Amino acid sequence: MSNLEQEKLVLEGLARNDRQSIEAIYRDNYPMIQAFILNNSGNADEAKDIFQEAMIVLFEKASSGVFELNCQLKTYIYSVCRRLWLKRLQQLQRYSGQSDNMDETVPVEEEIEAHEKRNTDFIIMENAMSKIGEPCKSLLDAYYMQKKNMQDIAKNFGYTNADNAKTQKYKCLMRLKKLFFAQVKNGQ
Amino acid sequence: MDDILLLQAVERYMKGEMSAQEKAFFEELRKSNPEIDQAAVEHTFLLNQLDKHAETKAYKHSLYEVAAKLTAEGVMSESPLKGKAKVVSFWKKYKRNIAVAACIAGLMSITTAGLIIAYTQKVNQSNKEDLIGKIQNTNRELDKLNNKLQSGPATNPVLPQNPDYRATGFLIDGKGYLVTNAHVVNRLKSVYVENARGEYFKAVSVFADNNSDLAILKITDTAFKTVLNLPYSIRKNNLDLAEQIFTLGFPRNEIVYGEGYLSAKSGNDGDSTAYQLTVSVNPGNSGGPVLNKNGEVIGIITSKEKNADGVVYAAKSMNIFKLLDAIKKMDDTQTIKLPNNSGLKGLDRPQQVKKMEDFVFMVVGN
Structure with missing residues (x-):
């Protein structure tokens, strides 16, 4: 199997949230990123953070279905991490101004912008979810996050039948909708 | 139309749970009623967001677990690098500043000491002039x-x-x-x-x-x-x-x-x-x-x-x-x-x- 095909398989795995693929990418790339961040005014915790964010960017790309890797996965991850880290340094006003242009990188601006948008959405949803209160939160979490079926949910939550649980779920969803759009408007 | 019914309809529509007849009726309803259409778009967006959210959350959970596992294995060597890295990074980051600061501090102390010496000597000489x-x-x-x-x-x-x-x-x-x-x-x-x-x-x-x-x-x-x-x-x-x-x-x-x-x-x-x-x-x-x-x-x-x-x-x-x-x-x-x-x-x-x-x-x- 060629290198390129292997990487394609790994990315497909990533889109499926496959542990082994994630682990493989971590093993192959994390040490390089940690070294980069340590050499550029960062620490190991920050390296982990940045790498995790890059993994999310990769996941977003891979799960979008239109992602075609036109460079080595290593190069792509390095480019994303580098971009993210420089951005972080600027935010922390720790940017030392040293940018080694000798590095082999690919443009990742668009990906990172898209990622930031999604990240904001994620945070808004997280906030909205945290505000709808129980049992709505657990109910929606069970149905939409954990993808449990309505019968099980009704049983777990003590509803007499799945239809009652379903009605309750929709009521909760309406509340979530209000909170979510209120926050989207506030955020904009 | 009740909001909850609409929500239900949108969800069923998205999941493809509607029969052909229902589907046609729903699409016709959206076309004829802009309010319902607007509500349907919002519901769709929310449900999509929820879906993405769920995906990302699950994925993040996987990332945490993998990171924890690799840290335990020592692949993501945390502790030995952590402390050292902080010192190195601090030194690297500030070595120019530190050097400049040290130079300034050195100069300042020398200048101050010099001034003090010069001034005190002057005072000694000037304060009391022996009259020999x-x-x-x-x-x-x-x-x-x-x-x-x-x-x-x-x-x-x-x-x-x-x-x-x-x-x-x-x-x-x-x-x-x-x-x-x-x-x-x-x-x-x-x-x-x-x-x-x-x-x-x-x-x-x-x-x-x-x-x-x-x-x-x-x-x-x-x-x-x-x-x-x-x-x-x-x-x-x-x-x-x-x-x-x-x-x-x-x-x-x-x-x-x-x-x-x-x-x-x-x-x-x-x-x-x-x-x-x-x-x-x-x-x-x-x-x-x-x-x-x-x-x-x-x-x-x-x-x-x-x-x-x-x-x-x-x-x-x-x-x-x-x-x-x-x-x-x-x-x-x-x-x-x-x-x-x-x-x-x-x-x-x-x-x-x-x-x-x-x-x-x-x-x-x-």
Whole structure:
């Protein structure tokens, strides 16, 4: 199997949230990123953070279905991490101004912008979810996050039948909708 | 249409759970009713967001677990790198700043230290200027020539070498004991005293006290004739503020009279063993007696403030008694008897000066 095909398989795995693929990418790339961040005014915790964010960017790309890797996965991850880290340094006003242009990188601006948008959405949803209160939160979490079926949910939550649980779920969803759009408007 | 029903419909529509008939009806409803269409779009968006959210959350959960596992395995070596990395990064980040800061700090401390040293030296020099005078030898040669011309063949012992410094001293005991400044004695290797008549005598330092800046000289020259009565006395008590004082000294090769008043009961920096006077003195006045109107020696000129006008310091006469006590302890054979009655009381100033000027000596040497 060629290198390129292997990487394609790994990315497909990533889109499926496959542990082994994630682990493989971590093993192959994390040490390089940690070294980069340590050499550029960062620490190991920050390296982990940045790498995790890059993994999310990769996941977003891979799960979008239109992602075609036109460079080595290593190069792509390095480019994303580098971009993210420089951005972080600027935010922390720790940017030392040293940018080694000798590095082999690919443009990742668009990906990172898209990622930031999604990240904001994620945070808004997280906030909205945290505000709808129980049992709505657990109910929606069970149905939409954990993808449990309505019968099980009704049983777990003590509803007499799945239809009652379903009605309750929709009521909760309406509340979530209000909170979510209120926050989207506030955020904009 | 009820919102909840609509939500349900949108969800079923998205999941493809609707039958063809339902689907067609729903699409028709959206087309004909913009409000429902708008609500449907919002619901779709929310459900999509929820879906994405769920996906991302699950994925993040996987990432945490993988990271935890790899950290446990040591692939993501956390601890050994962490501490070191912080130090390295800090040093790397700030090494230029630190270097610059260190340079500035170094420069600053050197500059400050330099300034302090320079300033304190200045202060020391300027605060107290010892009033020992440097002699310009050409003048002295001339004076000598004049003296010879005036007094005919020389009767007095001639100085072996041209002296470099000049100060003042005065007799406190007719046997040949004089008081002068310690800084005078310290400066001179060989000491000669010369009276107003131009007679020279060899003298040695008996005792010098740097604290009060006083020294006792003894004339060792056999040519010196013991004086039976000194006209002035040495005062034991403090003088009052504003009392009139006068002094005699040798700021030049001739005795010079100066008049002033007591301006403070303590000397430089609150020194209680000295007075502050306002009187005109110059280099050469060092060791000169300061007398009050009754002809009592109340002090000995020591120094003056360089950067203030008319601020002169004089050691209090009481210090002389302390010096004599110290000498007594050191050497029993030296008995110095101080004059206790002033014969100048009630006289007017020119007569006072005339009576005592023979006992005020120029202290010279090199």
